[in-house]
Amino acid sequence: MLAPARLLAVALVATLALTGCAASDSSGDGGGGGGGGDGEGKASSATTRTVTTDYGKVKVPTEPKRVVVLNHALAGYLYDLDVPVRATLPEDADGKGEFSPYWAKEAKEDGTTFLPWSVDGFDLEAILALEPDLIVGGGIGFPLFQAEKVYDDLSDIAPTVLVGKELGDWRAQFSFLATDVFDKGDVYDEHVAAYDKRITEVKDAIEPPPGPVSFLAFTGDGTAYGLVENVGLPAEFKKVGIEPAPVFANGGFKVYGQGGDMFELSTEKAGQTITQPSVFVMGFNADTTDVATLKENPVYGALPAFKSGHAYDLPYWVLRGDYDESMALLDIIEKEFS
Structure with missing residues (x-):
């Protein structure tokens, strides 16, 4: 936290910045301020x-x-x-x-x-x-x-x-x-169109693994988290025909932390819950583990997906991927299941 003297300096900087913005708005749009709803002439010259x-x-x-x-x-x-x-x-x-x-x-x-x-x-x-x-x-x-x-x-x-x-x-x-x-809504529209086109291509190109599937993310200390199936990464898999299992919906779990997309799993609970035919494994903020390592653990090694060879590694960055990472994930899925 800033010291009191520093906070005064921050406030002064902010005041000067706002004064400058107000002056720019006043000279540029007749004092109407920024925003897109001020009319054609005003919007074209607004600086905010x-x-x-x-x-x-x-x-x-x-x-x-x-x-x-x-x-x-x-x-x-x-x-x-x-x-x-x-x-x-x-x-x-x-x-x-x-x-x-x-x-x-x-x-x-x-x-x-x-x-x-x-x-x-x-x-x-x-x-x-x-x-x-x-x-x-x-x-x-x-x-x-x-x-x-x-x-x-x-x-x-x-x-x-x-x-x-x-x-x-x-x-x-x-x-x-x-x-x-x-x-820049037009840029967004172009990117989404490219993504949706790629979704169709991948869905048509792959043979999905046995389903439904579950998802596990591991922190560096080995703590396991399941992914909530109707948001984030599992929802993207569903778009290409890989169906997420209702693990969260049927398990009585509580969402972990602020993200709303994960729930914590003890090793014992994982053994009881991750019984789906296929499972995807990834790290959290780093590549903290992989299928080969987990298979050496008697609990994970005994799970159906690990025993049948339908446990799959994913890079950690797919967990909360942005647009570019989500596009790259489609390439990974296509390569794995074509």
Whole structure:
């Protein structure tokens, strides 16, 4: 948390920034402010627009130049939209940071850097030092929880848009950012059309594994989580004809954490629950395990999918994939089951 003197400095910066925005709005659109609903002439010259979020209305620049993204999982959308990213977070709190292979080229061209990040929260002074003109945060899980805690402090630094927890998959997140925040709905439409076309191609090309299927994600300490079958990754598998089993719906589990897409499984419970003909295995935030390793555990090795050879490895990044990762997942499915 910032010291009191630092908070005063933040407030001063924010006040000056808002004054500048107000002056720009006044000179550009006759004092009507930003937003897309002010009429043809005003909208064409506006320097800001108003975005409605779960946390209130936010006036954002129409052409931001120094965007800070407080969730590695959201950064790819901005590169797809050709929005410059000044900095983002490492994928793991306390991690060194590595660009996704799907946007590494764009990140290097933008000069994107990694901000320090810990389980205790964001480094607000490091964010302030970058002088962002827009902050984008939120998304699924821990980054949203942290951003909500310091939303007012972030908003004192720059206009801050959080992707709310109800936007639980890549389509919802991408649509919100493209259409509402950056006014590039046409780019989103083009990407979705390409994805839907690829879905049809893959569905026609594969022979699905024996179903229904279940999904397991493992943290570095070996804790297992099942994936809720009607959201996120399992829902994407269903689109290509790989049917998720109603493990969560029938098991009396509680959703874990802030994400709404996982539930914790003890080893004993996993042995009783993951009895489906096929199972997909992945790490959480890293490739923490694989089918071969799990098969050596007597509980997992005894499961039907492991005994029959229908347990499949997935890379960790598919768990909460963005658009580019979801497209790459379709390639993996096609290669595995064609």
